[in-house]
Amino acid sequence: xxxxxxxxxxxxxxxxxxxxxxxxxxxxxxxxxxxxxxxxxxxxxxxxxxxxxxxxxxxxxxxxxxxxxxxxxxxxxxxxxxxxxxxxxxxxxxxxxxxxxxxxxxxxxxxxxxxxxxxxxxxxxxxxxxxxxxxxxxxxxxxxxxxxxxxxxxxxxxxxxxxxxxxxxxxxxxxxxxxxxxxxxxxxxxxxxxxxxxxxxxxxxxxxxxxxxxxxxxxxxxxxxxxxxxxxxxxxxxxxxxxxxxxxxxxxxxxxxxxxxxxxxxxxxxxxxxxxxxxxxxxxxxxxxxxxxxxxxxxxxxxxxxxxxxxxxxxxxxxxxxxxxxxxxxxxxxxxxxxxxxxxxxxx
Amino acid sequence: xxxxxxxxxxxxxxxxxxxxxxxxxxxxxxxxxxxxxxxxxxxxxxxxxxxxxxxxxxxxxxxxxxxxxxxxxxxxxxxxxxxxxxxxxxxxxxxxxxxxxxxxxxxxxxxxxxxxxxxxxxxxxxxxxxxxxxxxxxxxxxxxxxxxxxxxxxxxxxxxxxxxxxxxxxxxxxxxxxxxxxxxxxxxxxxxxxxxxxxxxxxxx
Numbered sequence: 001x002x003x004x005x006x007x008x009x010x011x012x013x014x015x016x017x018x019x020x021x022x023x024x025x026x027x028x029x030x031x032x033x034x035x036x037x038x039x040x041x042x043x044x045x046x047x048x049x050x051x052x053x054x055x056x057x058x059x060x061x062x063x064x065x066x067x068x069x070x071x072x073x074x075x076x077x078x079x080x081x082x083x084x085x086x087x088x089x090x091x092x093x094x095x096x097x098x099x100x101x102x103x104x105x106x107x108x109x110x111x112x113x114x115x116x117x118x119x120x121x122x123x124x125x126x127x128x129x130x131x132x133x134x135x136x137x138x139x140x141x142x143x144x145x146x147x148x149x150x151x152x153x154x155x156x157x158x159x160x161x162x163x164x165x166x167x168x169x170x171x172x173x174x175x176x177x178x179x180x181x182x183x184x185x186x187x188x189x190x191x192x193x194x195x196x197x198x199x200x201x202x203x204x205x206x207x208x209x210x211x212x213x214x215x216x217x218x219x220x221x222x223x224x225x226x227x228x229x230x231x232x233x234x235x236x237x238x239x240x241x242x243x244x245x246x247x248x249x250x251x252x253x254x255x256x257x258x259x260x261x262x263x264x265x266x267x268x269x270x271x272x273x274x275x276x277x278x279x280x281x282x283x284x285x286x287x288x289x290x291x292x293x294x295x296x297x298x299x300x301x302x303x304x305x306x307x308x309x310x311x312x313x314x315x316x317x318x319x320x321x322x323x324x325x326x327x328x329x330x331x332x333x334x335x336x337x338x339x340x341x342x343x344x345x346x347x348x
Numbered sequence: 349x350x351x352x353x354x355x356x357x358x359x360x361x362x363x364x365x366x367x368x369x370x371x372x373x374x375x376x377x378x379x380x381x382x383x384x385x386x387x388x389x390x391x392x393x394x395x396x397x398x399x400x401x402x403x404x405x406x407x408x409x410x411x412x413x414x415x416x417x418x419x420x421x422x423x424x425x426x427x428x429x430x431x432x433x434x435x436x437x438x439x440x441x442x443x444x445x446x447x448x449x450x451x452x453x454x455x456x457x458x459x460x461x462x463x464x465x466x467x468x469x470x471x472x473x474x475x476x477x478x479x480x481x482x483x484x485x486x487x488x489x490x491x492x493x494x495x496x497x498x499x500x501x502x503x504x505x506x507x508x509x510x511x512x513x514x515x516x517x518x519x520x521x522x523x524x525x526x527x528x529x530x531x532x533x534x535x536x537x538x539x540x541x542x543x544x545x546x547x548x549x550x551x552x553x
Binding site: 120124131134137180317320 | 349350374376377380383399400403404406407410411412415418419422481482483526528
């Protein structure tokens with residue numbers, strides 16, 4: 001895109017600047033629209049599984065429900081509790097929302113269609129997702145209220161625990177791909193199994209890692225069955241109890257943007273991203289972004305499905321799963337994968 | 349131009365937030381300013397082309413260490429007045445440490461100005477790789493020339509971790525912990541009985 005702006009007579013620096021701003025808008029605006037629609041889809045799927053109708057009043061089939069909710073929230077009064085730490089109270093939802101958008105910079109939407117094609121892409125994703133905990137912790141502390149504080153404690157412990165095993169899972173993928181760049185990781189998945197299937201998930205050594213990643217992703221984004229941070233029977237509404245109006249909406253949007261990001265990472269790291277699932281020439285006529293979106297939506301359906309059917313974990317069970325099962329398993333697979341690669345690829 | 353703007357932005361923010369770490373009245377605010385300082389330092393490292401170190405700085409310091417700091421500071425009930433009470437008494441010590449740090453800084457800059465630091469061996473066998481990415485050159489040095497240092501650092505960290513766990517671990521015998529394997533292996537016929545009691549008679553278990 002920089003080249004295009006240069007061709008209409010801008011200097012390189014300005015062309016780069018304008019192109020980057022355009023790229024950010026091209027990602028962020030459809031993402032926000034997507035988040036609004038995905039909230040609607042989530043409610044519809046959940047309702048269908050509970051034999052209810054779900055939102056069906058605003059617009060055809062209730063399609064405009066999220067926009068109506070957004071408008072409602074926008075018109076509400078912002079209430080800042082008098083005992084709260086005001087500056088931090090306002091900053092916290094902004095942090096959550098910004099961080100939820102940041103990681104999308106390195107997701108490849110098609111071959112070469114990537115905002116920041118950096119060679120530490122996956123590390124960047126890890127770094128940004130580790131920032132997500134601050135929005136929650138700051139909110140819990142700044143609210144100066146018991147329930148948000150408990151929730152913030154839970155949330156940060158949960159996020160840190162599962163980030164450890166996510167790190168090891170990503171190491172397995174990086175070892176196999178030999179690069180941190182997400183576009184190269186996708187390209188390395190082309191014809192991964194006998195030149196037929198695109199995706200690391202078809203690899204018997206990496207398939208268990210994908211299962212772990214899917215579950216850790218749910219825990220990392222605090223989705224059901226790991227939504228202990230907003231367990232309404234114990235904590236009112238969790239860390240966002242004291243929030244109202246737009247601040248609350250920012251948490252809402254940020255949460256769903258994070259869920260979509262996890263779905264996108266699932267698709268990019270294990271299911272071949274923008275590549276079709278089978279390495280067969282006619283399938284490449286369908287644009288890559290269609291494949292990526294189809295995969296993201298499929299994983300989102302899985303997330304909703306789990307949310308609608310699985311009961312919530314207890315806190316000690318959550319910690320046990322993270323530290324005593326996922327961490328040793330992912331460590332074991334780091335050893336297995338690196339050992340296998342050492343024997344086959346880099347003959348000792 | 350953009351490079352210069354970014355440098356001055358990051359540098360100003362690092363210095364300003366570092367100053368606010370010690371000036372903030374509330375310790376939680378101090379930790380948050382510290383996090384901002386880390387973050388902008390990572391930005392500076394990206395500018396000099398050390399993107400791997402920058403990402404590690406964010407992952408390790410911002411993502412893990414600072415969260416634990418924040419935890420501790422939030423949980424503690426700190427009396428701010430008491431914290432500031434020892435200022436005059438500790439002032440000479442603080443001054444001494446500041447002088448040592450200043451001397452190290454001057455020495456470091458002097459050494460840097462004196463010429464490039466030779467990272468490789470004399471015959472150039474393990475010289476840093478030119479034209480490779482950060483990660484590759486660090487890996488090539490770390491796993492060849494500095495292998496023993498690297499592994500001994502790993503062992504020291506492991507020992508520290510084991511030590512911390514041993515020191516803080518206490519076994520509580522009075523708690524009833526869940527045994528998942530036992531629960532899963534339970535079958536209905538060993539947990540329930542089906543009886544048909546006569547009317548007016550109870551059930552004997």
